[in-house]
Amino acid sequence: MNEAASPEFHSITYEKPGPHIARISLDRPDKRNAQDTRLLYELNEAMDLANADDEVKVIILAANGEHFSSGHDVKEAEPYAAMADHKLVGTWAGIGCCSSSAEAQMTREKEIYLGFSERWRNIAKPTIAQVQGLCISGGLMLVWPCDLIVAGENALFVDNTVDMGICGHEYFVYPWEMGLRQAKEFLFTSGAVDAREAHRLGMVNHVVANERLAEFTLELAANIARKPMFALKMVKEALNAAQDAQGRVSAMQTAFALHQVCHSHNLIKYGLLVDPSGLAHLKTPPQADQARMP
Template sequence: MCHEIAHIEVRTPMDQILYEVTDGIAAITLNRPEAANAQTMALLDELDAAWTRAAEDDEVRVIVLRANGKHFSAGHDLKDRWPEPKDLTLEWINNTEARRYLGYSLRWRNVPKPSIAAVQGKCIAAGLMLCWPCDLIVAAENAEFSDPVVRMGIGGVEYHGHTWELGARKAKEILFTGRALTAGEAERVGMVNRVVPLGELDVAARELAERIARMPAFGLRQAKRAVNQTLDVQGFYSALQSAFDIHQTGHGNALSVDGYPVLTRLDEMKEHIKQA
């Protein structure tokens, strides 16, 4: 069954996110190419607003998340301002990360419309928390996925989907070593749906979105709900909540040792990202 899709086009530039709707497909674009699309708090708030806008727009049938520049995302912007060490508490960290990190990612995962992430270059740490909530991932051949957060004395990013995305042993390998997973490896373990040449990434993601957009919207919503709820019955949601609590113990340890969790092995972390 096919449904005609009305043509509309909306361009709304924000500071760090671009938003456009064409033929029922919302394109949300990370737009900090000069910083490898590192995520500030402001970027995450704008990104959440864009997801919400797409979710609430009845003309939008499919959401595509993409990024300008060489890299999809270098993760959290380590220069983004946190409170001064004397004012920082574990309560502040927990509240902030529960809302903007884990909370946003779970909300995007549960938007009742199909979503596709188009990933090129580096996707580091919190970059995973942008693409993993999407239903499908199309990766350029040069895409690499990594979570080196163990270098900071923390067991992985806040949206701890590693085991679900990679399987237990591959998840442990990536976390224990901090090495990047290639696009080909990611496709073989089922984390990525397809790998395409870099120059074809946007076209491939768009063509996939157009094919999905021709399906009945209610059927798509039901299919997504059925798969997501199956994962939740298997323990996905509870596991992520438990892993988030484990993540907070890493911050607590850093506070007790260094007094400032972002500074725990920060130089080592910066060097890893630079080398990536």
């Protein structure tokens, strides 16, 4: 593959830090790596780039700055119009994407939220999320599709969607990430889980000191990259199929439909996609001492 042909990115960085390894990093640190439309399309393009590169066996998803991601960029101007600047890849492509309506919202979320997360989950090569600081709601939609998660000691996983009057984010895999009862408490309380608790729940593979986070993740990727590529692809497909046999896909589709009902309810009742009574809780990011079950 000719690296000179790599596209120019604005909201992410793309590099090869070691043999057979690609590292994609979110690069909006001044915005706590909030995900606007351009960032998500660039991330998808970078994932495709790494997947198509025969020299790459393992993909690391990281983030520059103090925090991994504060979630969706709710302050993005003209989010529907922004989609017109990008090639839509989903089956709903082009349907009502540039007007403010329930159809437009569903199109956007099916494309760049649920659609991209599921696409990254099913990418052929092993992926590792490298997480530090806050990882809020939409941030979970980036790390949960990854095959492995390495967390820095200060990582805090947060979901505030129910505070906003929404029944979880669009990539609804909570029961598979933390178990059903823990997922219920996490969502009912708009909870926060610190790195150690996330490890106990089986949501992350390793917790390491923040100063060793990048080094440790790279070492893990290098270990995996020594394995035959075809075997890695096949074992990933087999494991994903086992999870899907448990009903993940149908459950996620049902949850996505209910998510859209929540948006429509809020639009009718408040004129907003979310319940405004919960917005006050979003002004100050949760701190580590508020983590659930420390």
